[in-house]
Amino acid sequence: EAAVTQSPRNKVTVTGGNVTLSCRQTNSHNYMYWYRQDTGHGLRLIHYSYGAGNLQIGDVPDGYKATRTTQEDFFLLLELASPSQTSLYFCASSEGTLGNTLYFGEGSRLIVV
Amino acid sequence: GEQVEQRPPHLSVREGDSAFIICTYTDSATAYFYWYKQEPGAGLQLLMSVFSNVDRKEEQGLTVLLNKKDKRLSLNLTAAHPGDSAVYFCAVSAYAQGLTFGLGTRVSVFP
Numbered sequence: 131e132a133a134v135t136q137s138p139r140n141k142v143t144v145t146g147g148n149v150t151l152s153c154r155q156t157n158s159h160n161y162m163y164w165y166r167q168d169t170g171h172g173l174r175l176i177h178y179s180y181g182a183g184n185l186q187i188g189d190v191p192d193g194y195k196a197t198r199t200t201q202e203d204f205f206l207l208l209e210l211a212s213p214s215q216t217s218l219y220f221c222a223s224s225e226g227t228l229g230n231t232l233y234f235g236e237g238s239r240l241i242v243v
Numbered sequence: 244g245e246q247v248e249q250r251p252p253h254l255s256v257r258e259g260d261s262a263f264i265i266c267t268y269t270d271s272a273t274a275y276f277y278w279y280k281q282e283p284g285a286g287l288q289l290l291m292s293v294f295s296n297v298d299r300k301e302e303q304g305l306t307v308l309l310n311k312k313d314k315r316l317s318l319n320l321t322a323a324h325p326g327d328s329a330v331y332f333c334a335v336s337a338y339a340q341g342l343t344f345g346l347g348t349r350v351s352v353f354p
Contacts, residue, residue: 134286163341172249172332172346173287188341189244220286231277232342234286 133157136221136235143211143242151206151238153221161224162204163232164188164196166217173220179204211242245270249333249345256352262320264348266333269314275336276309278318281347282329290318290331323352 134155143149155162163178175188179198193215195207208215219238224230246269256262274295279287291307293300293316300307306319316335320327330349334342 161341170346173344175341178341222286231289231292232287234279234288236284236286 134221134223134233134235136219136238138238139236140239141241143240145212145242147208147211147242149208149211149240151208151219151221151240153204153206153235154202155204155221155223155233156202157223157225157233158201159223159225159233160201161226161230162198163222163224164194164204164206165220165222166190166215167220167237168217176206176219208240211240213242216240216242245273245335245337245343247333247335247343247345249348251348252346254348254350256323256350258324258352258354259322262323262327262350262352264318264331264333264350266316266335266345267314268316268335268343270335270337271311271314273314273335273337276307276316277334277336277342278305278307279332279334279344280329281332287332320350323350325352325354328352 137152164176165173167173174190176194177196178186198204221235222232224232249266276293278290281287308317330347332347333345336342
């Protein structure tokens, strides 16, 4: 079964702080995604990637950078964190896109104070 | 872009009864349809996926109906039990940039 591991699971930072959320998948999936989940908004796609070195912009990319360093690893970077980025972040992976199941990590809860 | 509306946002059902969730979408090119379950403190877990050439799919107490004419997708949990208490999300896919999710339905099953 697909395994997607996120770290940290919980993080508190101050406004203007620098945060990196990490995601590793162990199934050699081509695609990886970062979503944020907020009450009233559901899950929204921030960035995604179809391979090492590739980055695609999602629906809500402002304030976020991402980097796919290897097939397995996808990082989400908040260089100047703001309270509006307080959220639950999910990483997911899939073999392809259209018609392919997404496998989700357990989430990283970020609080920006 | 694609818009997905999911209702109801909350649903309380007695153990043994059915829970019915509906999603509507806007893009007629949408070809793949999913239902995910999220338990507290966990990520989303795929319940069922349906391709657009399927109108009805049943698996393990779950029934998914797809009405492409009305752009409507539904999930019926038959004979709900406490382990079904969770948030359920529909998701649809038409293009290569991933899924569009509904806002979720929190289902509570009480004895």
